Amino acid sequence: MTGMPTVYGLRSSGNCYKLQLLLDMLGRPYRWVDTDSTRGATRTAEFLALNPNGKVPLLVLDDGRRLAESNAILCYLAEGTPYLPTTSWDRARTLQWMFFEQYSHEPCIAVARFICRWLPEDHERRAELPRLRERGAHALDVMEEHLSREPFFSGGGFGVADIALFAYTHCAADGGFDLSRWPLVGTWLERVRARPGFSPMSV
Template sequence: MFTVYGMRSSGNCYKLQCLLDMLGKPYRWVDVDSAHGETRTPEFLALNPNGKVPLLVLDDGRRLSESNAILCYLAEDTPYLPADPWKRAITLQWMFFEQYTHEPAVAVARFIRLWLPEGHARHAEMPQLLDKGGKALDVMEDALAREAFFSGGAFGVADIALFAYTHCAPDGGFDLSRWPRIVAWLERVRAQPGFRPMHT
């Protein structure tokens, strides 16, 4: 059985819950409140010196961090990760896009609005984050005119990675009605066998 250290309201942690539920794999979830310093304790840093969740621990003690790396590990030899080299590369392209273009704007805007008090200096970042996040969502909207999913044309780990923070983008101030193809794609993801919503 896998052990997952994570914060349930984190999109990066939700990715693992989503895939494991779809795979029907048993796992043990250990709540770690990263928003209140629980990833910086000596005990957690001994598990992951980078001090972040999610963290996957195998029965033999091996540990893997970084949400999209964990998704690829869990999805190996399943329909959620294409075996075809080109389709796999497209899947990875979208997963890198999620971490380097989408998440730094969409997820950070959500963090500021949900976890930082009004008047906090970081609220000044919101206009720029909304602009950058909107452009990332524009890229997704355009791609969805040609493909139904982001994982080489079929549903897979890239869709899980992008769904994690896109479905809760309104928390960060994004009005998803601007992107009707994304709204329809979100419903296609929710219709996948084994899908369960984020635990909050």
């Protein structure tokens, strides 16, 4: 990747934070355009011209190419760096955890966080919380079991799958998850925070 990319994102969104975290760890300069999806910023004609799906994050390269979907962007940005394995097996294992994050982890833990943080106490969606917490706890159980055997999720080492999973795991308490129940997950979170270039989420 050449030039300085532009990231359209919401700082308090875990999916957007993934990009911030990787770019900061890589030490790569980038422009950040605050795009508050909770206030309709992704539904304007201007933004929809960039991403018809109306979601952040969105990566725009200096030559005008655009890429959406947080984990696809992570893989692109990490190409040719130690954060993305080069062997087919370790790369597949990394992608396995990134798919897990999007299909089994984020839809429960991130959604519970959204409901608890941004919706009023009497909102009807609060009825979803028990089921979200049950499913989110199962996802954390799966992570805990893996961490009993390996220290990271990216093909045996630290990389993009860890960044993807860290984004919403580290703030799971916002959605009502008591992370003390998963001590190995807690230790892994501290290992990620100790990585060179780590930057916290803006909340």
